Every structure is written in C-alpha cells, then in structure tokens.
Amino acid sequence: MTIVTLLSRNINLTQLSKLHPCIYGQNVRFWASHAKFAEHKSLEKLRNIGISAHIDSGKTTLTERILYYTGRISEMHEVKGKDNVGATMDSMELERQRGITIQSAATYTLWNDHNINIIDTPGHVDFTVEVERALRVLDGAVLVLCAVGGVQSQTLTVNRQMKRYNVPCLAFINKLDRMGANPKKVLQQMRTKLHHNAAFIQLPIGLESNTKGIVDLISQKAIYFEGNFGEVVREDEIPKDMNTEVNERRQELIEHLSNVDDTLGELYLNDTKLTEKDIMNAIRRSCLKRKFTPVLVGTALKNKGVQPLLDAIINYLPNPGEVENYALQEKSDGEYTKVKLSSDRDDKNPFVGLAFKLEAGRFGQLTYFRCYQGMLKKSDTLYNTRTKKKVRTQRLVRLHSNQMEDVTEVYAGDIFALFGIDCASGDTFVNDSKLELSMESIYVPDPVVSMSIQTKNSKDRENFAKGIGRFTKEDPTLRFTYDTDNKESIISGMGELHLEIYAQRLEREYNCPVILGKPKVSFRETLCEPCEFDYLHKKQSGGAGQYARVIGIMEPLPPHKNMSIEFSDETIGTNVPKQYIPGVEKGFRAMCEKGMLSGHKIAGIKFKIMDGMHHCVDSSEFAFFQAAQGAVRDVFETGNWRLLEPIMLVEVTGPEEFQGLVLGQINKRRGIINSTEVNEGWFTVIAEVPLNEMFGYVGELRSTTQGKGEFTMEYARYSPCVLEVQEQLIRQYQESQGITIAQKSKN
CATH class of the missing domain: 3.30.70.870 (Elongation Factor G (Translational Gtpase), domain 3)
Structure with a gap:
C-alpha cells in the first residue's frame, strides 16, 4: 500500500508516520503536504527542466535546495558533506567521495501546484554525454553560472548543446557569497561569449559576505530569506541606495525585451505604462523562442534566491505542450517524413516514447524514458521500432535520485523509468506495431582518449x-x-x-x-595531396577466379571535413557494373579502419572511382572489394601521408602570481595561447594544446600553483602533428609489427 493510498483514506500524519515511516526511502512530509501530486495534472501544470553548468558552479547544491524548499526532502546535505551523507542527487558512493556529479540523476517535485521533473547533470567534460541525453528530452533548462568564474569552457559546451536541441533556458548566477563575486561581469560575458540577449530580472542586495537578499526588477520589491535555512521569504521596500540602479536595470530589461518582442515593443514605443504582467508575458514569449535569457541571482549554499528561481521556472519555461516534438516516419522510397506528435495528456493518440538513458538497477536494467505522445499503463505491450521486438511493461516508476515510486500510468510529457526492457540508448518505443516511427537520435561525441x-x-x-x-x-x-x-x-x-x-x-x-596502461590518443592518418590509382586484382586457382580493376583518384578533404571519409562513384558506361560499386566502397571503408602508417584510422580523404574493368565470369562484388583494398595499399606506397592529432581547447585558471609559470608550461606543451584575462587577482588562460601533450598536466599545474590552479579541456578539432611526433609514432608502430626500418628499406 503506497503513501498516497493511505493519505486518500484520510489517515493523519501521526498515524502515517507509525505505519509507513519511509516507503522506498521517500519523505513522509512531502507526501503529506502534496498528496495531490499523484493526481493526473494538466499539461500547463508540468515542467521538465535540467540543471546544467560548468564544473563546480553549484548545480547539485542548487538542486538540493530546490528539493528542500519544495518539501521533497526533510533536511539538506552538502556535496562532499562533513556529515558523510552527501547531496541527495549524488547517490553513487564515488560521487560523494569526490564531490562531483558523475551520472545525471532524475527527480520530481511540486511547487505552486506544478509538477517539476528535474535532471541534475554533471559539469565535467568527461561526462558530457549525460548532459547531451538529458537536454535531448527536456523542455527547458537552468544554466547555472558562478559569480566569480562566469562563462567558462564547459558553459560554452552546454550552451551549444542547448542550441542543438533548441532548449529555452534561464540563467542563474550562483555563489554571490564568494570573494570576488561580480554578476555584472558574468552578464557581460553571457552577451559577448554566449551571444545571449540577456538582462537581469533580479539584482543582489550586497555581495560576498554582505549578501542579504535580492531585488525583483519586475515587481520592484526587495526579497529577504530568513529562518535557519532561508525558508521564510519576506518582501520589503527596495533599499534607498539601490533605487537608481534598479531603475536603470529595469529600463535595460524593458529595452532588451522590446527588441525581440513586438507586443511589448509597441507598448513601449507608445509610452504605455507597463504592468508586471506585461513584462512577465513578454519574458515568457521571448524566452520560449530562445530570443531572450532572463538572468536571476542568488547563492544556493547560503539559501538565498532559490524560491524566486522556482517561480521563474514555472512562469517562463515551457510546459510540454509549448514545445513541438517530431518523429520520423520512413516512406516507401527510403526517405523520411516528419510527423508532429500530440502532447495531449490522454489515451486518444498512440504511445510514443524515447529511451534516453540506461542504468543497472537493483531489479535489472533500469531504462529512463520520456513519453512524447499518448499514455502508457502498467502491463501494456510496447514495440521497439529499431529491433521490432515486443516487450511488456512489468513495472512503471518515477525516480527520485536512486529511489523510486511505483505508478500505474504515465502521460505525454512525463519522465519515468521501466524495468526489464532490453534496448539501447536512443531507441523509440510505440504501443502499436504498425507505427513505423523513430525519434531523432542523441548526438554522441567520439572518444578522444584510449x-x-x-x-x-x-x-x-x-x-x-x-x-x-x-x-x-x-x-x-x-x-x-x-x-x-x-x-x-x-x-x-x-x-x-x-x-x-x-x-x-x-x-x-x-x-x-584492473590495471590501466598509458593513455593512447586517437590519431588519424590522411593524404597531403591527390594521388591516382590503377589497380588490377586477378586471381586464378581452378574454377571461377577473381578479376577486378579499379581506376580513380584519392584526394584530401578540406580541413573542416578532416574527420570524415567520402566515396564517390564517377564511372561512366559499363566497365564497372553498378552492382559491384558497393563492393568497392566496402573495401575502401574497411581499409580506413586501420592505416598502414601508424595503425590509426584513416580520415579526411575522398575515394573517387572513375573507371575500371570487369570479367563476365570471374568478377564479383568480393573481387572489387579486394581491388579497392589493393588500390588503397598502392596509394599508401606512392602517396604523401601525414598524421593528424586531436587539439583540445584548454582553459586554465589560477592566482595571478603564477600566470607566467603556467604560460611557460603551456608553451612547453606546444600550446597556442588564444586569450588571457586577469580579474581580481585571478587569471584565466584559454589555449589550444595537442591532447598528446596534456597527459600528467593536472599534477604539474597543482604543484606549480600550490594546489590552487584548475584546468578544463574539451575537444576542438584535428590538426596535423609535428614531424617529430609523426616519426616517433611510425617508428613505434613498425617496431610493434616486428618490422625494422632496415627490413623495410631492403623491401
């Protein structure tokens, strides 16, 4: 019997705590105060949001405060807390020990009679796929920025991911209590680095140790957070010394909105007195279109500014009905057509859901889903549109970090999980086997370290x-x-x-x-200049033989395509019958899996077949497969090849007195400095450094900066590596293959 069932029978809180002090580890106070949570909510009362940011911007701390103020948890714990409990959303033991988020965690809560599904995501670039798949299924996001660090390297990545999936966002400038906090600088960076049309809708009352509260520019009131944990929100008059700044910033907000919202712009040009509702409606309209980013301020650790952020999530971020979602339907000619999905929360439309995350649970594989259309009930039958397999939903659950609550049905817009479903991340499920629909897949970046x-x-x-x-x-x-x-x-x-x-x-x-060996970088091999080939594959061993001849050219692709390989059939006539062309392409692509220079993959080249010959008896697709491989080997012998290496965008921060030493380290590692910035005793260096040179850098940086320096890096592009590194890699590969340079020269 669940807590909701008990509450529906009018059992009071005292009786409830005796009967069920904790079911699935959930907080009784939450269910007692929000028993209506399990009711079927309308679409307007639902929000799906993600908390995303750079490392150590306070995402998990902010989520912990949100859960506390909404009554979801009864007490707050800190990331890497002294009480050895740790934050609710960091449920993995490793996360609590290291004080970082490794896996994205889902939860759901209630605020002002609105259901809010929240996914807390990691900030480290190594776990960027967790952010990627969370943003794929969310309708809105909160971009958290540190008031000291501002826009950092991973902030740029998260911003790109939001743009990729067209996710509207709010910005929350956190950590106002930190020494050197400067929200105005952060706003300026949002405009210049992220290219957001952003403006404050709140201002801080005091900074650093003097942080007292915030001023709401829309209602023009001061808000203070009192009580032991900031749970008492008190409104008051704006401090007199802030009146001028408030008026200026409010005017700036209206101007930024007027530039992107015609309705407000017309009112503004006609000198109409703008009401709170006018401004709020304009923020919502422009935020949903990603034309404006409202900026809120606060400090999650000191319990200030979280409740107004929750109000802003409900007021400005979209409900599932305000986001257009499409599925792809394959036509008879192999093309795809877009089908708009209905977000109505009923069973009139067939169910369409996307599996976006897999996890091993206590009862088997746990699969996270987003329901995009229709309704799903416990014991319903689902079809995987990729594998065509049929599965039965044994157990439906809502998630709260590593705890779960059983539910009997879910509707469009809900985020939920199923047990015992064998599938891959990105699979689409429907409840009608005749529906040939598939959702757009999740972007997965290629690995950079082996x-x-x-x-x-x-x-x-x-x-x-x-x-x-x-x-x-x-x-x-x-x-x-x-x-x-x-x-x-x-x-x-x-x-x-x-x-x-x-x-x-x-x-x-x-x-x-396990033992991990020295990291290996994913180098690539490519051609420097076009090279022609003319290869004849001929084999006779009794019976039907093999005969295929391919003539063409292999050429390098432009730098922006240096990670792809292309095949082009430019044959005219019947010298190479069309049924053998796939064999040529397969042979070429098979050879690209391992180059002959250093054993790394081949990239950045185009294979053009222009002519050839076939034999009416001895030719086959396999013969042309072999011929294409032979042609690539010939080009290896005659062509001019070079190696490409991954270049990383590295951002280093540390105390100003160590700037010279850090710049020296980066130059020593063949880095190119893009920009340097000094702000209140701290420097930030952005550079491009080959990944091969970055191993072991963290130890060197910490020893140089007395443990105060930090760095983050993300993949930027592939670029030709220096001759010295290339020769070393070729020599190592030849030695590993048992080929000495002397033997090669004899051959």
Whole structure:
C-alpha cells in the first residue's frame, strides 16, 4: 500500500508516520503536504527542466535546495558533506567521495501546484554525454553560472548543446557569497561569449559576505530569506541606495525585451505604462523562442534566491505542450517524413516514447524514458521500432535520485523509468506495431582518449566482461575493443577521469581490480595531396577466379571535413557494373579502419572511382572489394601521408602570481595561447594544446600553483602533428609489427 493510498483514506500524519515511516526511502512530509501530486495534472501544470553548468558552479547544491524548499526532502546535505551523507542527487558512493556529479540523476517535485521533473547533470567534460541525453528530452533548462568564474569552457559546451536541441533556458548566477563575486561581469560575458540577449530580472542586495537578499526588477520589491535555512521569504521596500540602479536595470530589461518582442515593443514605443504582467508575458514569449535569457541571482549554499528561481521556472519555461516534438516516419522510397506528435495528456493518440538513458538497477536494467505522445499503463505491450521486438511493461516508476515510486500510468510529457526492457540508448518505443516511427537520435561525441586495460587477476575475467558489457551499454561514449595486432584490450572515453572512474567502478561494483596502461590518443592518418590509382586484382586457382580493376583518384578533404571519409562513384558506361560499386566502397571503408602508417584510422580523404574493368565470369562484388583494398595499399606506397592529432581547447585558471609559470608550461606543451584575462587577482588562460601533450598536466599545474590552479579541456578539432611526433609514432608502430626500418628499406 503506497503513501498516497493511505493519505486518500484520510489517515493523519501521526498515524502515517507509525505505519509507513519511509516507503522506498521517500519523505513522509512531502507526501503529506502534496498528496495531490499523484493526481493526473494538466499539461500547463508540468515542467521538465535540467540543471546544467560548468564544473563546480553549484548545480547539485542548487538542486538540493530546490528539493528542500519544495518539501521533497526533510533536511539538506552538502556535496562532499562533513556529515558523510552527501547531496541527495549524488547517490553513487564515488560521487560523494569526490564531490562531483558523475551520472545525471532524475527527480520530481511540486511547487505552486506544478509538477517539476528535474535532471541534475554533471559539469565535467568527461561526462558530457549525460548532459547531451538529458537536454535531448527536456523542455527547458537552468544554466547555472558562478559569480566569480562566469562563462567558462564547459558553459560554452552546454550552451551549444542547448542550441542543438533548441532548449529555452534561464540563467542563474550562483555563489554571490564568494570573494570576488561580480554578476555584472558574468552578464557581460553571457552577451559577448554566449551571444545571449540577456538582462537581469533580479539584482543582489550586497555581495560576498554582505549578501542579504535580492531585488525583483519586475515587481520592484526587495526579497529577504530568513529562518535557519532561508525558508521564510519576506518582501520589503527596495533599499534607498539601490533605487537608481534598479531603475536603470529595469529600463535595460524593458529595452532588451522590446527588441525581440513586438507586443511589448509597441507598448513601449507608445509610452504605455507597463504592468508586471506585461513584462512577465513578454519574458515568457521571448524566452520560449530562445530570443531572450532572463538572468536571476542568488547563492544556493547560503539559501538565498532559490524560491524566486522556482517561480521563474514555472512562469517562463515551457510546459510540454509549448514545445513541438517530431518523429520520423520512413516512406516507401527510403526517405523520411516528419510527423508532429500530440502532447495531449490522454489515451486518444498512440504511445510514443524515447529511451534516453540506461542504468543497472537493483531489479535489472533500469531504462529512463520520456513519453512524447499518448499514455502508457502498467502491463501494456510496447514495440521497439529499431529491433521490432515486443516487450511488456512489468513495472512503471518515477525516480527520485536512486529511489523510486511505483505508478500505474504515465502521460505525454512525463519522465519515468521501466524495468526489464532490453534496448539501447536512443531507441523509440510505440504501443502499436504498425507505427513505423523513430525519434531523432542523441548526438554522441567520439572518444578522444584510449588506454590499455587488463584485470589484475585472471580469475576476474568473467566479472570484467559483465562490468564492461554493462558500462558500454549505459554510456555510449565509453568504447571497448580488442586490438588483435597488439594483443591488448583497449578502453576509450572522453578523458582520463572518465576512464579512471569506470576502473574504480569495476573494482567496487564487480570486485574486479584492473590495471590501466598509458593513455593512447586517437590519431588519424590522411593524404597531403591527390594521388591516382590503377589497380588490377586477378586471381586464378581452378574454377571461377577473381578479376577486378579499379581506376580513380584519392584526394584530401578540406580541413573542416578532416574527420570524415567520402566515396564517390564517377564511372561512366559499363566497365564497372553498378552492382559491384558497393563492393568497392566496402573495401575502401574497411581499409580506413586501420592505416598502414601508424595503425590509426584513416580520415579526411575522398575515394573517387572513375573507371575500371570487369570479367563476365570471374568478377564479383568480393573481387572489387579486394581491388579497392589493393588500390588503397598502392596509394599508401606512392602517396604523401601525414598524421593528424586531436587539439583540445584548454582553459586554465589560477592566482595571478603564477600566470607566467603556467604560460611557460603551456608553451612547453606546444600550446597556442588564444586569450588571457586577469580579474581580481585571478587569471584565466584559454589555449589550444595537442591532447598528446596534456597527459600528467593536472599534477604539474597543482604543484606549480600550490594546489590552487584548475584546468578544463574539451575537444576542438584535428590538426596535423609535428614531424617529430609523426616519426616517433611510425617508428613505434613498425617496431610493434616486428618490422625494422632496415627490413623495410631492403623491401
């Protein structure tokens, strides 16, 4: 019997606490005060939001405050807290030890009779796929910025992800209590670096240790947060010394809105007195169109500014009905057409849902879903449109971090989870097998770091296989391969921390300690200039032989395409019959998997087949497959090849007195400085550095800056590597293949 059932029978709170002090670990106070939560809410009363930001901007702390003020939890705990409890949303033991978010966590709560589904996402670039798939299924987001750090490297990444999925957002400038807090500078950075049409809708009353409250520019009132935990919100008159600034900032807000909202612009030009409702409606309209970003301020750690942020989420971010969602339907000619999905919260339309995250739960695989259309009930049958498999929904749950509450049905706009569904991240599910629909997939970046991995004890191989199988299924940016040439297992991911975390999880969760080898960078091989080929593949061994000839040219692609490979069929006539062309393309693409220069993948080239020859008996698709491979080998011998290496955008911050040493370190690592900035005793350096030079940098930076320096990096592009590195890599590859330079020269 659930808490909601007990409450519906008019059992009072005292009786309830005796009967069910905790069901699924949930807080009785929340359910007692919000028993109507389980009721079927209208679309307007629903919000799906994500909390996204750069590392250490206060996302998890902010989420903890939101859960407390909405009555979802009875007491607050800090990230890496002294009481050894840790924040609610950091449920993994590793997260609590390190004080970082590793996995995105979902929860749901209630504020002013509105259901709010929240996903707290990691800030570290190594776990960027968690942000990617969260934003794919959310309708709105809160972009958290540190009042000292401002717009940082991962802020730029998160902003790009929001733009990719067209997600409207609010900005919350956090950490006003920190030394050197400067929200005005952060607003300016939002305009210049993120290119947001942004303006304050709140101003802080005092900064750093003098942070007392905030001023609401729309209602023109001061708001103070009192009580032991800031739970008492008190409105008052604006401090007299702030009147001038408030009037200026309010005027600035109206001007920024008038530029993008015709309705408010007309009222403003006609000198009509603007009401609170006029301004709020204009903010909502322009925010939904991503033409304006309202900026709120506060300090989550000191319990100031969180309740007004919750009000802003409800007032300005969209409900699921205000977001247009489409599915793709395949036509008979192989093309796709867009089908608009209905967000009505009823069962009139067929169910369409997207599996966006997988996780191993206590009762099997837990699959996070977003319902885009229709309704799903417990025990309904679902169809995976990719695999065409049929599954039955045994158990429907809503999530609160690592705790869950069973539900009997979900509707369009809901975020929920299912147990026992075998699928991949990004699969579309429907309840009608005739519906050939698929949702747009989730963008998954390619891994940039590879390391060799092996078990410490050979008896742990079975556990290792189970763990790796689960983790690669849950995290699409984690790849596991076996290198047959080097006879070693390779694990690839988004950074050293990413791989280190999974190594620790293998030991903790599967009792399988592993050894990680030196990181290997994903270099690429490419052509420097066009090279012609004319290759004849001819083999006769009794019976039908093999015959294929391919003539054409391989040429480099422009720099902005240096990570792709292209194939072009430019044959005229019947010298190479069209049914053999796929064989040529397959042969070319197979050769691109491993280059002959250093063993890395080939990229940035185009294979043009222009002519050839075939034999009416001996030719086959396989013969042309072999011929294409032979042509690529010929081009390796005659062409001019070079290696490309990943270049990372690195942002380093630290005390000003260490700036010279840090710049020297970056130059030593072949870095190119893009910009430097000094602000109130702290410097920020943005540089482009080859990934191959970044290993071990964290230790060097910390020792140089007395532990105060920090750096973040993200993939920028691939660029030709220096001759010295290229020769070293080629030499290492040849030695690993048992080929000495002397042997090669004899051949």
